[in-house]
Amino acid sequence: EQIEKGGYEHFMLKEIYEQPSVIKDTYRGRLHANEGIIQMSGVEDNLEKFMNAERIIIIACGTSWHAGLVAEYVFEEFTRIPVEVEYASEFRYRNPIITAKDVVIAISQSGETADTMAAIKLAKEKGAFVYGVCNVVGSSISRETHAGSHTHAGPEIGVASTKAFTTQITVLTMIALRLAKAKGTMSNTDFHRYLLELELIPEKVKEALDTNDKAKEIAAVFKNSNNCLYLGRGYNFPVALEGALKLKEISYIHAEGYPAAEMKHGPIALIDKYMPVVVIAPKLGHYDKIVSNIQEIKSRSGIIIAVVTKGDTQVRELADYVIEIPETSDALSPLITTIPLQLLSYHIAVMRGCNVDQPRNLAKSVTVE
Numbered sequence: 001e002q003i004e005k006g007g008y009e010h011f012m013l014k015e016i017y018e019q020p021s022v023i024k025d026t027y028r029g030r031l032h033a034n035e036g037i038i039q040m041s042g043v044e045d046n047l048e049k050f051m052n053a054e055r056i057i058i059i060a061c062g063t064s065w066h067a068g069l070v071a072e073y074v075f076e077e078f079t080r081i082p083v084e085v086e087y088a089s090e091f092r093y094r095n096p097i098i099t100a101k102d103v104v105i106a107i108s109q110s111g112e113t114a115d116t117m118a119a120i121k122l123a124k125e126k127g128a129f130v131y132g133v134c135n136v137v138g139s140s141i142s143r144e145t146h147a148g149s150h151t152h153a154g155p156e157i158g159v160a161s162t163k164a165f166t167t168q169i170t171v172l173t174m175i176a177l178r179l180a181k182a183k184g185t186m187s188n189t190d191f192h193r194y195l196l197e198l199e200l201i202p203e204k205v206k207e208a209l210d211t212n213d214k215a216k217e218i219a220a221v222f223k224n225s226n227n228c229l230y231l232g233r234g235y236n237f238p239v240a241l242e243g244a245l246k247l248k249e250i251s252y253i254h255a256e257g258y259p260a261a262e263m264k265h266g267p268i269a270l271i272d273k274y275m276p277v278v279v280i281a282p283k284l285g286h287y288d289k290i291v292s293n294i295q296e297i298k299s300r301s302g303i304i305i306a307v308v309t310k311g312d313t314q315v316r317e318l319a320d321y322v323i324e325i326p327e328t329s330d331a332l333s334p335l336i337t338t339i340p341l342q343l344l345s346y347h348i349a350v351m352r353g354c355n356v357d358q359p360r361n362l363a364k365s366v367t368v369e
């Protein structure tokens with residue numbers, strides 16, 4: 001097992017550090033930035049189906065569901081196709097409206113999640129075209145879906161999903177870009193810019209991994225917290241949910257993710273000087289809005305841990321702790337902002353003496369209802 005961990009203390013840390021290379025593996029052979037081409041055989045073979053889709057329904061569970069939420073923002077922005085994201089467990093039991101004009105995308109790391117599988121079968125029965133985004137080749141979901149694109153994250157051992165999440169977002173972003181090109185919903189300039197930028201993501205993730213020491217330092221301060229709030233807006237709202245999920249899964253600290261502006265409709269009541277609030281505040285996004293959210297937290301004595309773009313000065317003045325990440329466009333930022341949040345949860349869990357790779361009560365793959 002020590003050999004499998006490749007010198008890392010835990011699988012989770014190893015998998016966090018693998019992200020630059022597995023993101024590259026995931027786009028290799030599919031993304032040709034200089035030529036301005038994105039090609040994924042599953043999409044090419046079924047381009048008509050995607051082009052005629054009146055709606056895309058994304059079904060998944062857990063972290064994969066969070067990747068689906070990021071994809072909702074990306075697909076709607078890039079392709080203008082309406083998207084709905086559903087928990088597979090809810091979808092399957094609510095007599096959902098699905099027709100042959102819908103494309104269903106099922107996301108699953110393991111490809112074995114029972115609820116996702118049942119939702120796929122239901123969608124197929126109702127005539128929808130079902131596309132899989134799975135990590136495990138030959139898994140039940142890969143086989144059950146009409147077509148799909150694999151993520152190439154390699155085996156994920158840590159129960160808390162890390163590299164599967166970022167590679168899922170990579171695949172989904174590439175599908176959205178391919179469709180945007182086919183539909184003409186994105187200018188050529190933007191299309192090329194995104195391709196070039198996507199190609200640079202592994203380098204930027206590598207840079208974001210340099211926040212490890214900072215994350216460790218912050219973890220030491222907050223390791224005994226009972227609660228933690230994660231806030232983000234737009235593309236980074238799902239990242240806030242994922243950051244909170246990671247923390248509760250492995251450290252057993254109660255954490256909630258929220259859209260930053262929605263805070264005033266509830267969580268703001270919880271804010272006091274004992275409440276750490278992680279705010280995802282990259283420069284490109286709804287920056288001014290998030291700055292005012294930070295001011296609201298500050299005026300209630302909340303402790304602010306902000307994830308900001310390198311060189312940021314405005315948030316730095318307000319926040320108690322800052323974690324700097326490299327700049328990326330808003331739509332691709334979840335691939336970067338996620339990294340320090342994974343590291344923060346990891347270090348907090350280690351400092352609390354938790355079983356990071358196998359947290360209590362959780363399973364890597366939930367094959368029963």
Ligand code: G6P
Pocket residue numbers: 061062063064107108109110111112113116159160161362363364365366
């Ligand atoms: C379990 C795992 C999570 C995962 C979820 C969905 O809860 O612990 O890490 O996100 O299942 O799994 P899937 O394999 O379908 O992505």
